[in-house]
Amino acid sequence: MLLCNLDGVITPEATISVFDRGFLYGDSVYEVIRTYRGIPFALPEHLARLRASAAYLYMSVPWSDEYISQEVQRTLAAAPPGEYYIRIVVTRGGDRRIGLLPEPTTQPRLLIVLMAIAPEPTLSEQGIRLTIAKRQRTSTAALDPAAKTGNYLNNILALLEAQQSGFEDALLLNAQGQITEATTSNLWIVRDGVVETPPTTVGILPGITRATLLKIVVDLGMPHREVILTPQDLATASEAFLSSSVRLLMPIRQIDNVVLPSCPGPVTQKLWRELLTVMEKAALAA
Template identity: 30%
Template sequence: MKLEPSKVIWFNGELVPWEKATVHVLTHALHYGSGVFEGIRAYKTVQGTAVMGLKEHVARLFQSCKLINLQLRWTESQISDAIRATVRENGHDACYIRPLAFSGYGALGVHPGDNPVELAIATFPWKGHFTPESLAQGVDVCVSSRRRMAPDTHPAMAKCTGNYVNSMLIVAEARQHGYADGIALDYTGYVSEGSGQNIFLLYDGRLLTPPVGASILAGYTRRCILQVAKDLDIPTVEQAIPREMLYTSSEVFLCGTAAEVLPVRSVDRRQVGSGARGPVTEKIQKRFFATLRGELDDKHHWLTPV
């Protein structure tokens, strides 16, 4: 994601110029991964700019803070207001939104002591990781040699910065071998998720996805897909998924704020289904994107106007 600077960043309660939102090199989070973040998008809808899953993303930010013992000085509604204000001030009609809370400058032991907990909210234009062709034709992925963290190690449910070394290595290995991304298994060897996406498989007419207990980040998009599937009368099951099912599914897709709904056409060079976007994936994509553009009734209240 190549950054295109915007005008301002919300930093500890104030809107400051983009280039002034800086920290000291001895900031605790830079050394120990003691930060949490969110990835949110605002879409241009026919009714104006709207943030997707604002309440849920802010709630997950608080949950992540709790899981790594960061105490924020702002409430959920203050942060939601700050996000909307930043999008407005930067004049975006569509953008990526990156709130980041972290243990700041002060003590430099592993224990953060009473370091200040800082919060920044950046917004910037962004077209997404994946091209329109990938969204239409699907991508090639591999199963990663690197697993997701075991449940008694890092808190997989927290979107904390330290966890993303795992994601970074998964995607780097995949790219090195010519794949768009990698699918990680969990510590028991069942399918977990992509480097920054949850995964769904269409198997015998049912839509399967790994449960939260498979060391996944419980994605907001995953939740939306489960709602869309219900609306479309597609049965869904959260269950342990053996790796073999990736190869024998009729359809596979990844989902997330960045990936949106991204078809997978092969895993480990083995063709999935017809080797192209499957009809169920396409149906889900259509419903998902039409809601985001404000063309369909937002019956599950995904969108918040800025």
């Protein structure tokens, strides 16, 4: 089931001009949110990141967070009951001609897309198989991965190349050979009982689920640290997982030739349960 809201018009399908800069150049920003018990989880945090991404692109977002939230709720109300993937896109808009420099009269457009997802989130027992990508992560000095833009070719190519090699996803390294993240998810490993994840300085998108998990491990008193990781560090991990807004947690079974001892591991399972508890409380409080 698919439903769109383009500039306030709700419709099963939406069309946008071929002159739109989001279409022509990936000149757009977006956020992906999932509902839990029908409630968008961490919507304010996603909207804050949307504005930060837009500011990085020198792009204005003329709508208030309250208006965007109302449009999300109005779109959900028009959809059948269930759980949904929500994609919020702000494109810089369409020009009257094709050219890299936006025209002064270009007006942003707001698109909200709903797609039905499984009614209950489940933790995969099978896990996922990853490879270390040969393709390097986009440099923070070129196009900072911390900005969630419509330009996703770096991730797409890494994912295609991983799947051509028989894997399901890829971990990308930066120019220094440090692990950044997977193509759409943040990485976590457990070594010697310590939960570890790469710091934002290596060039990652600071995930909303990542931030939630960092708070959870603090609240639980679990040993943890944000630390630079290299491919060699993965061989000593007892378990590992990815985090993202839709997947939530995805256990990792294998990275290249390294098979993780536990999938899903006990720490992954504990964090899964705690994450669902946080989401349940947020839904009840909404």
